[in-house]
Amino acid sequence: MNENVEQRVGLLTAVRNGLGVLHELTGVIARHQGDIRSVDIIEQSENGTRIYFELDLPGSPEDLVHDIGELEAVHNVEAVQTMQKIYGKRIVIMGGGAQVGQVAVGAIAEADRHNIRGEHISVDTIPLVGEQALAAAVRAVTRLPRVKALVLAGSLMGGEIEHAVREVRQQGLLVVSLNMAGSVPEACDLVVTDPVQAGVMTVMAVADTAKFNVARLKRREF
């Protein structure tokens, strides 16, 4: 086996509850030159906690799985298929329920067409009300893994939400808005009037299987 070939490995561990367990696990992974790409602490019950890692590893995972299994805090460890392979890129839609639902219909139908051709796109939504709650949710999108684009679906958004949109765009996130009242549309990459089309266009913009490129569009409003 060529030790220089890095591979992405999924590791599911069941561990005892307690402080410092994650510190022990990451110590073993660092010793094996594992570059951790994601960590999920899934459920904590009285019987223990399950922690899921994705990491890039030189060579095969058998030795790492063995050494993690030797830790006193570890009940079980196994190599599993990675999330990137299963769930892939994420689109997040947020705003008012009626409009979020229609954007979702467009985005899901379009994601289906691309996923059939080998893409991995999932569509996440959060129905939400209020300027502060929405601004916090917009900012939090950049703390979620695998998110490529955000759609704001509502009838009136502005103020603090506009500031949040400008911040997350600076961090490289694509932001699409429905055509609506308030200052949010001005702050977005793309403004679309029909909610179904907004969902379709957003998925097209992040799909490698599509030819649609927002930067090349001659207009920004549809």
Place this chain on the structure above:
Amino acid sequence: MNENVEQRVGLLTAVRNGLGVLHELTGVIARHQGDIRSVDIIEQSENGTRIYFELDLPGSPEDLVHDIGELEAVHNVEAVQTMQKIYGKRIVIMGGGAQVGQVAVGAIAEADRHNIRGEHISVDTIPLVGEQALAAAVRAVTRLPRVKALVLAGSLMGGEIEHAVREVRQQGLLVVSLNMAGSVPEACDLVVTDPVQAGVMTVMAVADTAKFNVARLKRREF
């Protein structure tokens, strides 16, 4: 300040790329008696990586933020609002695009009604085709944080997907199926014919603001 009062804290860190950085961070958190509830490694670029923690901490986060900021690998660290507060419980809908879209419309509209009353429910979807891909995605749901229920939306599902459904139900996940061909409906908690109603019922089942309890239903098919 009462040192025995635990509080949930969100910590956003910007760190240099490199092996062992997560090990260093978790070491400092363990020294401060922080019980880590979630970790997200958000984006890795050539300039560095952003890692987001949620943890229960005795007392206030100032000392921990200070000590993490002292690490050579850390460019920036700040306390932020937690995700549980922003995104809350998750419903996942997977299957064929046309039907996933309709379940999403019901789930999003219903989640909106509960979120307005103080719940925090978000609705995630993945349009997907194929027995193996779906079975893998069903199993992977239990490795995602904050997921309370899964809806299978399609016209034919069975075989390996049925086994995956039985496994995740044993781990405590609520699984709802559309009325469809194949063996999946038999393996689920609830079978619903109308996709919009399937979405609505699933949200009702996980909302603390609803009176709906699947265990108390006199029938399992609608």
